[in-house]
Amino acid sequence: MVTVRFFAMLRGLAKAEVKEYEIGSPITVGELKEMIKKDFPALTGLIDSRSLLVSVNQEFANRDTAVKDGDEVGFLPPFSGG
Amino acid sequence: MVTVRFFAMLRGLAKAEVKEYEIGSPITVGELKEMIKKDFPALTGLIDSRSLLVSVNQEFANRDTAVKDGDEVGFLPPFSGG
């Protein structure tokens, strides 16, 4: 199982905080993004935006980063702390 | 009367905090320095040093600044606040 976490405006648009996916073999962050766009069409614009960051197990990841069973993936809109 | 005030290491070397001078007509800071060197030979090195600042009525002055009756003149060794 892969746990996807949505934050801030993404959570509001997805109307969900967490979404879990059963995956057989490892996939890439890019492949996971396509799955999420299908399940949450409202997120498409943000997920395709260059300003969206993705984390895998709380480290920054890119399109090609592998996601395997047990991983936690964060979908992170632009930060505004400080 | 002109009131000369010595601070920090100058006060220690002069063994005085204040020295008063009766002057008839206005003199320059440079002339006052010569009077003080005569009265306090221990101050000669510091008074001739480029790092000594002089104030007249609590504003920075230079060699040519006029000193007149009633003025307060400060002899200020290098600052070390902050």
Place this chain on the structure above:
Amino acid sequence: MSNLNKKGYYTVQLVRIQLEDFSIDQEVKNVMAASNGIGGVTIFLGAARDFSKGESITGLDFEHYPGMAEKKLLDIRERALNNFNIIEMGIVHRVGKIDIGENIVLIVAASAHRNDAFMACEWAITELKRVTPIWKRETTGKGDVWVSETP
């Protein structure tokens, strides 16, 4: 709150995310406990101001990614200690609801001389805004809106 530092002593936790307000005096004291050689401390305090991009603001609400945000702040402290000539650094960020005028974030950079403290402090707040998963929602006349970009 305490953590185990490199030397194995329990110490006050200098890097934290918390709901409660903080005292600048207390945080500075915690950082200065690191050494009697500290002569210059540069502090940045971020506070909740009443406008943003021309819009009037009546309150803020911060959310963070628990675990990851703390890790990023600890990492900023580590990198500041490695890359600047400072003795210690503390970072505290509040989350949850914050009223106008209240404290949001505090960076304390302590060094022997002030130049290093200024450089490290300014770097750390810039880096915090860049890499820390924290999000701000502003309460405006138009309702509550997530801030999507840091100015």
Place this chain on the structure above:
Amino acid sequence: MSNLNKKGYYTVQLVRIQLEDFSIDQEVKNVMAASNGIGGVTIFLGAARDFSKGESITGLDFEHYPGMAEKKLLDIRERALNNFNIIEMGIVHRVGKIDIGENIVLIVAASAHRNDAFMACEWAITELKRVTPIWKRETTGKGDVWVSETP
């Protein structure tokens, strides 16, 4: 302690020389009372460290030129407000005997955005050291010595 500001209101005195210690939280609060538009506050704290130029120090004693020193600090605040995009500035300098680890000087620069606060704060402490008639005497193993030059 209060003074009459430009608008004619009695306010807390933001620029002072005093024997007693100060609270950073209180000074920041006093400065932030100027406006709800303050978003960034940069603070410099100078503290008494236990060495200077390789020499071990056990205590400090500060002397100032009463009247002139206060005037120079007020003048630094005025020039900071005129030359940087800041909203308010506070400056407090202690005099008299100060122990190792204790506070000496505090500069609080408050602005809408942090860059201006950093620039004004760093300028103000540099200017303070340059123009304010305050002198430091260090207690060392060789006795009490006046510090003739600021590093």
